[in-house]
Structures are given as structure tokens and as C-alpha cells.
Amino acid sequence: MTVTPPPAPAPFAAHDYADRMRRATADASEAGLDGLLVTPGPDLVWLTGYQPTAITERMTLLVLTQDRDPTLLVPTLERPDVERAVGAPSLLVEDWADGEDPFVRASELIRADATMGIADSAWAMHLLGLQDAVPGSSYRSLTQCLPMLRAVKDASELARLAAAGAAADATYEQILGVRFAGRRETDVAADLARLLREHGHEQVDFTVVGSGPNGANPHHEAGERTIEVGDAVVLDFGGLMYGYGSDTSRTVCVGEPSALVREVHDVVRLAQQAGVDAVRPGVACQEVDRAARTVITDAGYGERFIHRTGHGIGTTTHEPPYMIEGEEQPLVPGMCFSVEPGVYLAGQFGVRIEDIVTVTETGAKRLNNTDRELRVVD
CATH class of the missing domain: 3.90.230.10 (Creatinase/methionine aminopeptidase superfamily)
Structure with missing residues (x-):
């Protein structure tokens, strides 16, 4: 049997990532969530096209809610990489510098009593930091609350x-x-x-x-x-x-x-x-x-x-x-x-x-x- 691979597919465009973020935000609302928090991992790549060159202890956080534009909070030194990502035109990019408290910055993007879905790839130290910075907030894993987020392919x-x-x-x-x-x-x-x-x-x-x-x-x-x-x-x-x-x-x-x-x-x-x-x-x-x-x-x-x-x-x-x-x-x-x-x-x-x-x-x-x-x- 001779196998001829199909031709290379066209690259994903900015509108593809914008559509995914809109769908994910709507799905979160239907699931009874106030929004989604996505950290480096497959969900972040799928939603934005951005993959950090190295995943470190510095917090990178995509915040998707109904009441604001998609916002990606990143370390200052990584901002140039984010701005080159395919999905960047659909994102509001905010950065935090070494010496700042990233959880305080993140707290400005999350309502105090919010129930948020959070990526399974989130570090425990980041989740605990968010809980301390946003009293009254609660979190559910994406696998638990939106298991089919990436399941249906276009x-x-x-x-x-x-x-x-x-x-x-x-x-x-x-x-x-x-x-x-x-x-x-x-x-x-x-x-x-x-x-x-x-x-x-x-x-x-x-x-x-x-x-x-x-x-x-x-x-x-x-x-x-x-x-x-x-x-x-x-x-x-x-x-x-x-x-x-x-x-x-x-x-x-x-x-x-x-x-x-x-x-x-x-x-x-x-x-x-x-x-x-x-x-x-x-x-x-x-x-x-x-x-x-x-x-x-x-x-x-x-x-x-x-x-x-x-x-x-x-x-x-x-x-x-x-x-x-x-x-x-x-x-x-x-x-x-x-x-x-x-x-x-x-x-x-x-x-x-x-x-x-x-x-x-x-x-x-x-x-x-x-x-x-x-x-x-x-």
C-alpha cells in the first residue's frame, strides 16, 4: 500500500483564534462559570497560538470573561514573543515586571465572587496565589467543567x-x-x-x-x-x-x-x-x-x-x-x-x-x- 500524505493545510489565522476565544467564553457561561483562566499548555496554544519558549515560575494567564476583551497577562520579558503570536490581534496584552506581585495584577481582572474555570496545567502555587488575591473566588478544572472544550474539530x-x-x-x-x-x-x-x-x-x-x-x-x-x-x-x-x-x-x-x-x-x-x-x-x-x-x-x-x-x-x-x-x-x-x-x-x-x-x-x-x-x- 502506497501512502501519499495530504498537502500541508493553510496556517491558522488571527480570526481562527478569536473565534475559539469567543466560543470558549460562551461555553463557560453556559456551564455556569464567570470565565476561564488559561495558563501555558495545550489550551493556551489552541486559544491564542502562543506558546512560551520556556514555562517558568513566572505567571502567564489568559483571562476570558463576558465583560472584557480577552486579556493575556504575561511577564514583561515575554511581551515581545506574545505580540508576534498569530492570535495577538485578538488579545489585550498586559505585562508585569519582576518585583511586582502578579496575583495583585490578576486580581484586577477577576471579580471577587467569581467562579472561574482554570486550566489543568496551572501550577498549584499560581492557583493558591489567585485564591489569596481574590477572596471569595472559586475555581474548577477545565477537564471537570468543560471537558469538550477542544473536542470538536473544525x-x-x-x-x-x-x-x-x-x-x-x-x-x-x-x-x-x-x-x-x-x-x-x-x-x-x-x-x-x-x-x-x-x-x-x-x-x-x-x-x-x-x-x-x-x-x-x-x-x-x-x-x-x-x-x-x-x-x-x-x-x-x-x-x-x-x-x-x-x-x-x-x-x-x-x-x-x-x-x-x-x-x-x-x-x-x-x-x-x-x-x-x-x-x-x-x-x-x-x-x-x-x-x-x-x-x-x-x-x-x-x-x-x-x-x-x-x-x-x-x-x-x-x-x-x-x-x-x-x-x-x-x-x-x-x-x-x-x-x-x-x-x-x-x-x-x-x-x-x-x-x-x-x-x-x-x-x-x-x-x-x-x-x-x-x-x-x-
Whole structure:
């Protein structure tokens, strides 16, 4: 299969960030909040296009409320960087100098009795400082109060996710031609990282290579184990391309697979298909998990499926929504998440198959399209 990545999407413009800040402010109001406080991290990048070159103890704080223009409070030495950010025209930028109390400055932007959503990335020292400086104020984490803030992607975001997925697919196609037997897991992981970069990733976040018994650990990091003939090998890799994530998993076998490896792989493949088939607008996230898990449970491996079926993806590789029992959030067109069931036999091997999908008006569209059959490698 030859994979041709889509062309580079157009850069985000100032109006894109202005629209996001308006939507976020409106969503906060609907959630019963008086506003949002956003510190350096993925939410700040998504809302403003600004990412500090270094995240330090100096407070940077975006304040979004209905009664004032979006305001970004930054250390004086960082103001020039902020003013070069794409979203800067939509921001009122205020700065505080070393020696000033940033919490006093922030208190001028927050009503005394306000209930504010605050980014999960906020430092505890900053949250405690705000509580002292604004008596009567209260705070709720954004994951708790606005978990779907970044969940529904627009066309430009979907184009970036599609490009990242195609690059991950191209990486997988090429890794199949790499020798596995007799090499260390770290050697194959280095090949994956190199290929991801060659296909356009600016950042590689993870390259899981779990061979033989190491594959039974879902988050095994590539180690010094030498891959052997007969090993099932879990490959799980991804990172950021154009600022948006890729994440895909396939399980291959070095040489002829055993009957048990074939059996488990078939079960996981059918479970993954069932999870994808369950995706459609209005369906609760937990139904995707249930669909995949039922297949594995019916095959007798239910206790060996030890993680949720999926996670959202966007500017980070793990974010809401989550495909897990108890998550009743309905699926909405534009949501993007993984469908990645697995079976893990301790001391023997593991199998995981993962694609990123996006919710459409009628169902699911895969952003990973490589072969999901068990592939044999050298």
C-alpha cells in the first residue's frame, strides 16, 4: 500500500483564534462559570497560538470573561514573543515586571465572587496565589467543567489530523521492511522515530516496541530486549504534525505466528472493527468501549483487556473524550479519538490494533488506513 500524505493545510489565522476565544467564553457561561483562566499548555496554544519558549515560575494567564476583551497577562520579558503570536490581534496584552506581585495584577481582572474555570496545567502555587488575591473566588478544572472544550474539530483541524494520520501510515508501511529479528527494541523504535520525522512530524511523542512478553505491558517503553523469531511485536507510535497528533498501533509477528497469536490477533481485529462500527452521532462514548469489549469478552479474553478503548486526540495525543464505561457524553461530528482494544497475556505477548477515527454525520471515518491483518516481518 502506497501512502501519499495530504498537502500541508493553510496556517491558522488571527480570526481562527478569536473565534475559539469567543466560543470558549460562551461555553463557560453556559456551564455556569464567570470565565476561564488559561495558563501555558495545550489550551493556551489552541486559544491564542502562543506558546512560551520556556514555562517558568513566572505567571502567564489568559483571562476570558463576558465583560472584557480577552486579556493575556504575561511577564514583561515575554511581551515581545506574545505580540508576534498569530492570535495577538485578538488579545489585550498586559505585562508585569519582576518585583511586582502578579496575583495583585490578576486580581484586577477577576471579580471577587467569581467562579472561574482554570486550566489543568496551572501550577498549584499560581492557583493558591489567585485564591489569596481574590477572596471569595472559586475555581474548577477545565477537564471537570468543560471537558469538550477542544473536542470538536473544525475543517482545518481535521486536515491536520488527517495529514498526521497519513504520515503515521506511511511510517508503518516502511517499518514492515525493516529487519526485526536479532535487533533490540530500541533499534526498531529509533527507526520509527526517524520515519515519523521523515514523513513530516515535527515532534515524536512515543515509539512503543513491545516484543514477546514485553508486549503484554500496554505502555512498555522500548528496551534492550533482543527481538526473536516467533515474537509478536506491538508497535504503537505517534507525535505531532502541523501541531496535531498521530497515534496508531499494529501488531506484527517475526516469522510464522503461533496458532494462539493468530487467534488473539483475530479477536482484537474484530473487536476494533466493532468499536469503529459503533461510532455515530448521538451515541454515548461508552458504547464504543462496550462494542469492542463485548467481542473480546465473548472470546474468553475479557480480563486481559485492561484499558479503555480510546482517547481523544488533537493538539495533544491524549485528551477528552474517552471511550470508557461510564462516559455518557454523546458523540458529535468532528470529534476525533482512538479505537484501540487489546489483549495482553502476561509472560507471553500482547496484541493491540489502533486507528484514529473522526465522527461524521453518518458514522466514523478512519484516519489510519493501513492493513489491520497480522503481518509477518523478518
